[in-house]
Amino acid sequence: MVIRSQIAGCGSYLPQRIVTNHDLEKHVDTTDAWIVERSGIRQRHVAAEGENTSDLAFEAAKAALANAGISADELDLIILATATPDHTFPATAARVQARLGMTRGFAFDLQAVCSGFIYALATADNFIKAGQVKTALVIGAETFSRILDWNDRGTCVLFGDGAGAVVLKAGEGQGTSADRGILSSHLHSDGRHYDLLYVDGGPSSTKSTGFVRMKGNEVFRHAVVNMAEVVGEALVANGLTSSDIDWVVPHQANIRILEGTAKKLAIAKERMVITVERHANTSAASIPLALAEAVADGRIKKGQLLLLEAMGGGFTWGACLVRY
Numbered sequence: 556m557v558i559r560s561q562i563a564g565c566g567s568y569l570p571q572r573i574v575t576n577h578d579l580e581k582h583v584d585t586t587d588a589w590i591v592e593r594s595g596i597r598q599r600h601v602a603a604e605g606e607n608t609s610d611l612a613f614e615a616a617k618a619a620l621a622n623a624g625i626s627a628d629e630l631d632l633i634i635l636a637t638a639t640p641d642h643t644f645p646a647t648a649a650r651v652q653a654r655l656g657m658t659r660g661f662a663f664d665l666q667a668v669c670s671g672f673i674y675a676l677a678t679a680d681n682f683i684k685a686g687q688v689k690t691a692l693v694i695g696a697e698t699f700s701r702i703l704d705w706n707d708r709g710t711c712v713l714f715g716d717g718a719g720a721v722v723l724k725a726g727e728g729q730g731t732s733a734d735r736g737i738l739s740s741h742l743h744s745d746g747r748h749y750d751l752l753y754v755d756g757g758p759s760s761t762k763s764t765g766f767v768r769m770k771g772n773e774v775f776r777h778a779v780v781n782m783a784e785v786v787g788e789a790l791v792a793n794g795l796t797s798s799d800i801d802w803v804v805p806h807q808a809n810i811r812i813l814e815g816t817a818k819k820l821a822i823a824k825e826r827m828v829i830t831v832e833r834h835a836n837t838s839a840a841s842i843p844l845a846l847a848e849a850v851a852d853g854r855i856k857k858g859q860l861l862l863l864e865a866m867g868g869g870f871t872w873g874a875c876l877v878r879y
Contacts, residue, residue, distance in 0.1 A: 559728040559736030560680040560691070562879060564623025567719040567847035568614035569600040569834070576712070585708045595810025599715030599835035602698045607641045609650040611718035612696035615843070616651055619692065619720035622850075627655035631688035633662035634679050636671030636695045636839035638868075639702060640664055643758050651694065660688070667744075668752075669806050669867030671695055671839030676721070676863070676875050677740035683725045694720040695839035702754055704766035713809070714767070715835035719843025732793045735858070735878045741788050742873040748777065752868035778812045778866045783819040785874040786864055793876055795860075797822050802855055806865030807831035807841040816864075828854065838867065855879055 575598045576587035590596055602611065612635055620627060633655075635648035648662035667674040672695035679691040696718035703711045728734030751773045756765015782805070790796060797820050805813055807830050817824050828849045830841070837844060842863055849855040859879050866872035 556727045557730040557734075558684050558686070559726050559734050560683040560723040561726040561736040562721050562877065563625070563724040564619045564621070564722040565720070565843065565847040565850045566615045566618025566620070566622055567717070567844045568611050568618065569717045569844070570602045570606060570611065572601045572603055573598050574601050579712055583705060583708050583711060585712055590712045593811070594713055595831050596713065596835045597832050600717055601700045602716040608637055608639050608696050608698045609641045609647045609654070611698065611716065612637070612647065612651045612694045612720070613654050615696065615718035615720040616655060616692055616694055618847075619722050623722040625690065625722065627657040628659075629690050630657050630692050631660040632679060632682055632691040633657065633660070634665055634675040634691065634693050635662070636665045636667065636675040636693070637697055638666055638668045638671065638838055639698045667839070667867060667871040668869060669808065669836070669838045669841070670865045670871040670873050671867065672719075672842045673740070673863060673865045673873040673875055674742060674871065676737065677742055677873065679723055680737045680740060683723060689725045691723045692720060693723060694718060695841070695843045697838040697840045699767070699836070699838055702764055702767055707766070709771060710767045710769050713836050715837050717834060717837040717840045717844050719840050719847050721843055721846065732795055733878070738876045738878060739789055739792050740873065740875045741785050741792070743781070743785060744869050744871045746869060748870040751777070751870070775809070775812060777870060778808065779815040779819060781866050781870070781872045782816045782864050785872055786820055786862060789862065789874045789876045799860055800826065800862045801859035802849065803827045803862045803864070804842055804846050804849065806867070807834060807845060808836050808866070
């Protein structure tokens, strides 16, 4: 028997305020048609004044715990993936831990930008497999609207705010791809591409928060290649093919990247959970948001094989193969 990290519950939260492309047209040199053509995005949620990343994360965490049917007292670990923490320190995860009333175990933040949730899921899985924890809460939460330059139409139209979370519990498996839980995770980074997608601020370099900067064409080219390769790596590691996958739950960066990846993998777009039209790019929150939606509406069912994949600034990228 082997230990598997099984998904026991999912939850999500989106701020109430919705900003459409037509709303942006009034303030940014852009059009709805241009945004939709380039990204597939029609609207995004934006956090209210005074609504912080920890607030979004807390709401998603509560929903995931309720869905799993457990209390915060049962948690051993919280990992919060975010590139937009409440403060430089302490970790935003510690604030969520306190609000949940969790007084045991440990909590920390993890930063891998848009790949953050995949990195956090893999990290929690390793803690569980090592026998150090039995129950973990993994959250992806972002308030990217706070680091956008609203005069840069190439970036400000692409991002939104939100949070998603999953509860992982230790379970037993036979060590085959038929097991429920995380079958494998595959993480990569390449710091040579640091300057293609970054924020031009930070406490050490500029003493300011800074804004998102991106060379879109280069990011697109790397994203399609890297995500297709890491998906192939996950399938080979488990002796599976793309036809075995029931659902791909990708990072919701851009509809063209999703379509390009699907084509490269010969996976029908209909087998992808796509929320980018309504959520935009919510960075580390995008995969758990999409996962929670597809579980809630019944598309994703127990026993189905899910492929989660993402790429973000750094570059970072990775994939997790999960039997739900």
